[in-house]
Amino acid sequence: MQQALSLYNTLTRKKEVFEPLHAPFVGMYVCGPTVYGEPHLGHARSAVTFDVLYRYLRYLGYTVRYVRNVTDVGHLVNDADEGEDKIQKRAKLEALEPMEVVQHYTNIYHDEMRKLNVLPPDIEPRASGHIIEQIEMIQEILKNGLAYQVNGSVYFDVPAYNEGHHYGKLSGRNIDDLIANTRATEGQEEKRSPLDFALWKKASSMHIMRWPSPWSDGFPGWHLECSAMSRKYLGTTFDIHGGGLDLMFPHHECEIAQSQASDNHTDAAKYWVHNNMITVNGQKMGKSLGNFINLSELFSGNHALLEEKYSPMTIRFFILQAHYRSTLDFSNEALQAARKGYTKLMNGLRILEKLQYPKEAGTPDEKLNEELLKLTEDCFRGMNDDMNTARTIAALFNLLKKVNSLYLGQLPVSSLTRGTFDTIRNTYTRLVLDVLGLREEPIGDTEEMLDLVLSFYREAKEGKAYDKVDLIRAELKKQGITIKDLKTGIDWAYEE
RNA sequence: GGUAACGUGGCCGAGUGGCUAGGCUCAGCUCUGCAAAAGCUGCUACAGCGGUUCGAAUCCGCUCGUUACCUCCA
Numbered sequence A: 001m002q003q004a005l006s007l008y009n010t011l012t013r014k015k016e017v018f019e020p021l022h023a024p025f026v027g028m029y030v031c032g033p034t035v036y037g038e039p040h041l042g043h044a045r046s047a048v049t050f051d052v053l054y055r056y057l058r059y060l061g062y063t064v065r066y067v068r069n070v071t072d073v074g075h076l077v078n079d080a081d082e083g084e085d086k087i088q089k090r091a092k093l094e095a096l097e098p099m100e101v102v103q104h105y106t107n108i109y110h111d112e113m114r115k116l117n118v119l120p121p122d123i124e125p126r127a128s129g130h131i132i133e134q135i136e137m138i139q140e141i142l143k144n145g146l147a148y149q150v151n152g153s154v155y156f157d158v159p160a161y162n163e164g165h166h167y168g169k170l171s172g173r174n175i176d177d178l179i180a181n182t183r184a185t186e187g188q189e190e191k192r193s194p195l196d197f198a199l200w201k202k203a204s205s206m207h208i209m210r211w212p213s214p215w216s217d218g219f220p221g222w223h224l225e226c227s228a229m230s231r232k233y234l235g236t237t238f239d240i241h242g243g244g245l246d247l248m249f250p251h252h253e254c255e256i257a258q259s260q261a262s263d264n265h266t267d268a269a270k271y272w273v274h275n276n277m278i279t280v281n282g283q284k285m286g287k288s289l290g291n292f293i294n295l296s297e298l299f300s301g302n303h304a305l306l307e308e309k310y311s312p313m314t315i316r317f318f319i320l321q322a323h324y325r326s327t328l329d330f331s332n333e334a335l336q337a338a339r340k341g342y343t344k345l346m347n348g349l350r351i352l353e354k355l356q357y358p359k360e361a362g363t364p365d366e367k368l369n370e371e372l373l374k375l376t377e378d379c380f381r382g383m384n385d386d387m388n389t390a391r392t393i394a395a396l397f398n399l400l401k402k403v404n405s406l407y408l409g410q411l412p413v414s415s416l417t418r419g420t421f422d423t424i425r426n427t428y429t430r431l432v433l434d435v436l437g438l439r440e441e442p443i444g445d446t447e448e449m450l451d452l453v454l455s456f457y458r459e460a461k462e463g464k465a466y467d468k469v470d471l472i473r474a475e476l477k478k479q480g481i482t483i484k485d486l487k488t489g490i491d492w493a494y495e496e
Numbered sequence B: 001g002g003u004a005a006c007g008u009g010g011c012c013g014a015g016u017g018g019c020u021a022g023g024c025u026c027a028g029c030u031c032u033g034c035a036a037a038a039g040c041u042g043c044u045a046c047a048g049c050g051g052u053u054c055g056a057a058u059c060c061g062c063u064c065g066u067u068a069c070c071u072c073c074a
Helices: A041-059 A086-094 A098-115 A127-143 A158-164 A175-181 A224-234 A245-261 A295-300 A312-320 A332-354 A366-384 A389-407 A418-435 A446-462 A466-478
Strands: A006-009 A014-017 A025-030 A063-068 A147-150 A153-156 A197-202 A218-220 A238-244 A269-275 A278-280 A328-330 A481-486 A489-494
Touching: A006 A269, A025 A041, A025 A224, A041 A063, A041 A098, A041 A238, A041 A269, A041 A278, A041 A295, A041 A312, A041 A418, A063 A224, A098 A295, A127 A147, A127 A153, A127 A197, A127 A218, A127 A224, A127 A245, A153 A245, A158 A175, A158 A245, A197 A245, A224 A238, A224 A245, A238 A245, A245 A269, A295 A312, A312 A332, A312 A389, A328 A332, A332 A389, A332 A418, A366 A389, A366 A418, A389 A418, A446 A466, A446 A481, A446 A489, A466 A481
Parallel strands: A025 A063, A025 A238, A238 A269, A278 A328
Antiparallel strands: A006 A014, A147 A153, A153 A197, A197 A218, A481 A489
């Protein structure tokens, strides 16, 4: 009954039925964070999007190897005067070892992802740990005549490559337009063409992140790590390559070029999948625009743009309520609506746990059964249509309405067949928990609730209702809490 | 300037040729000690102008507006 999963493939610009190269195995590579700063809402969207894809593929029964890298070397500061390694720059500012900075932000990234219930990838390779593989790939490209060496640096020869391939096939560009529109930037004298990009850069004497290579002490180019690491762990051709839309050009374009120009001779991935950006007041969230919101700020509410704090699950729901290929605009109103919607979905989960199928089935209401089964199919129809979680969630809400009616007795549970009952329960709970990756969040303040109980205790005691007093004491004891009747008042302690 | 998108009701956000998306907000009803929850009902839509079609939010063209990439930013 489940139709096939379709995905929009940037490479072909259309939705395609997903067919793995080597079913039941699926290889998926996603561009991870550059760990030089705090993760923000944009990171969350990419991570959540591909987390749901990962989860859904597993739900469908595939054995997935999910690789998401950590970029800890080699990206330049764009707004800096000189081409200084981004990570090195931060390190200098904070007087730390570069790897210390990297570790610091990697840890934060992991913590925030865990809060968002993003599953860890199966392999999380670091660029700095794969220098040898990157050097190897450069040698292949040199050997194939599609790169050249200048002063200890190696550049990819885009015009030469373009003679036999199409540089720009992913992002829909052609090399002539690109050349016509290239702006002159400094420090590019070594390149034969402004489109050429570095595979290896010689390090200046000040540059402390450096590794030996056949050409110089230096560091790998900025697109190479993904090519080298995806090949190492997933093979020369794998199923899915994901990342943010802003990476499509030049990053992913260069990856394809490198992959073709090396001994791979492939486009690296069969399906290229891109998630869209988060906007704030209609503008892309970006560091240079100064309008980005860190995840820690969202969770704490500590940011000028935030009216309140938003929980990780609210953020996750907010992201999932839009389709991953649409831009998603941030606003307090939208997040508050997301919080309520998320809560509603969780209440449905609790109701379904409590709902029992009666011992004796009544007369099945054929129309109702049919309607309910259609609603469950709608849930999957949304997922299968290019992972349209917005449609899936809409279908879940429609299903929830019926579930609530069943729970309140407005619709008799006995008019369902056992099969229908199980189907709606399984569809709802598995989609919400396993596929969408939403989970219940702890509610309220335990201490405040305890204070409330203690106030009832005090009242009971004052009213000499000793049955009640004993009961409260016994029940709290079960929770590992002892009530202490002190001269100064009533207090509690952990049971020793 | 080049390339690629987008413009849906009070807000967010699906849909892509005919069938109620959904969530939040607001109003009413049922239920109810009060309230909430839940259910039901209602409200304001497809940027504008032309065209194709029996029929368009959906296809085509133009206009207006917005955005992204083109800068070694995930």
